[in-house]
Amino acid sequence: MDAEDKDRRLRPHKRAYTDLPEDFEYVTLFHRACITLADSAASSFTSQQVTIVVGADSEDELRAFYAHEKILAKNSDFFAAALRGLWTESKEHIVRLPDQTPGSFELFLRFIYRGDIRKRADYGFEYADTSYAELMVRCWALGEKMLCTAFQDAVMDALQEEIFRLPATPDELHEPIYSFTSTPNALSRLWVDIAFFEWNHRDLREMVDPAKHGEFLLHLAGKLLNSTHQDRQNVPPYDRVTGCDYHEHVKKGLPCYK
Secondary structure, rough: OOHHHHHHOOOOOOOOOOOOOOOOOOOOOOHHHHHHHHHHHHHHHHOOOEEEEEOOOOOOEEEEEEEEEHHHHOOOOHHHHHHHOOOHHHHHHHEEEOOOOHHHHHHHHHHHHOOOOOHHHHEEEOOOHHHHHHHHHHHHHHHHHOOOHHHHHHHHHHHHHHHHOOOOOOOOEEEEEEHHOOOOHHHHHHHHHHHOOOOOOOOHHHHHOOOOOHHOOOOOOOOOOOOOOOOHHOOOOOHHHOOOOHHHHHHOOOOOOO
């Protein structure tokens, strides 16, 4: 596949923004919808603030974030439940997430407020560094806990794009994937596909410990048993960055976030 095709696949999704007309007598249905959304957003921004304490007390990375209750509840079934009824979180408007990282939660807030995922280049990571890929795994795990399918799918797209751009696939992502998420899922399926299409015997010996990574090996073995040699010559599904091959919304019957 030539460079032009790759660039075309990686072209970011574009959204069109239309200014409201000065003469409101001729407002179209689209503009009326924009006004309705703006009113709804204004209502969300005036809702009560929630304090989210992220990280373990024993660690240096303990941070407090502040967000609007309605925006959290609208985008996360986890927060919708936590801030409803007689729960302590509902009374105090303080939610604690000791098993999550501040870096991943910061990206979650960015997504629900701005609708995008911070790119690797924004962090200044080295091009071949796996730090960003590992961060995306933690973000996907956070989206799983937050019950926010849209965030999981946006993170998956960012991870696929990162894998596509890197000169070599990040090493040993099966460790955080199988440690932080409830497998099997779309994320573990992505990693099994990468191992299926790209790994050789040496990679398997060097990167996988059978005593620690038994579940991953079981999933990979299942993939190999149900595939042919010709299947490995096909274009990997994770190269289709603009598709929904690894999106959670597909199995849930929900629309794509894009």
